[in-house]
Amino acid sequence: MRTIAITVATLSLAAFASTVEAKEISKSHQFACTWGSDMAAGAQQSKLSGVSLYGARKQLQVRKFKQPWMRMTAMGITEQTYNSSSKLKPAAIKQIYYEQCIRHELAQR
Template sequence: MRKTWIALMPLVIAGVAHSAQAKELATQDQYMCSWGAGTAARAQELKLSGVSLYAARQKIQVYKFAKSWMRMMALGITEQTYDSPSRFKPTAVRQSFYEDCVRYKLARK
């Protein structure tokens, strides 16, 4: 009996570890991360092209957003992007933002 438990214990531990990693992101969270990544990439494009933070904010204020939370979040993401000394390409910023957002959302579950 003891040998059976010793043999089954690694399988049980592996199963528990696998189920903990297999959490899926809700559709709304995926949308939010994807949208935020796109916003960060656009802000990085504007920053690298020499557009001032003031002008970038004005562009955001004029844009029509689908959801109420988007305008404030876009302003925050843009401001953080401009505050960063990063000179990464927008595609790298998009990828990094998305991965970090997904990691954060999964950690909160």
């Protein structure tokens, strides 16, 4: 029971720290991290559903993107996701990607 309480406290602190860190970066960087985490989660969902990398890339080719950089970035995220041996759920991939992206943005300063 104590381990569960410690784990919950640790997760709460991690979520709080992530929120604080997110406020320290610009809205555009925060948007990019959120968008990238959505792409990674979608790629993981496709991978776990049995869609081939070729099929996932074809889906991205026909998708409309708001910014020119998004298509190639989505392709890269998808390829990296497929190359990973991870079997984590898409929600976990989304959270991990977002947290690492925020840390990367903060480290660039």
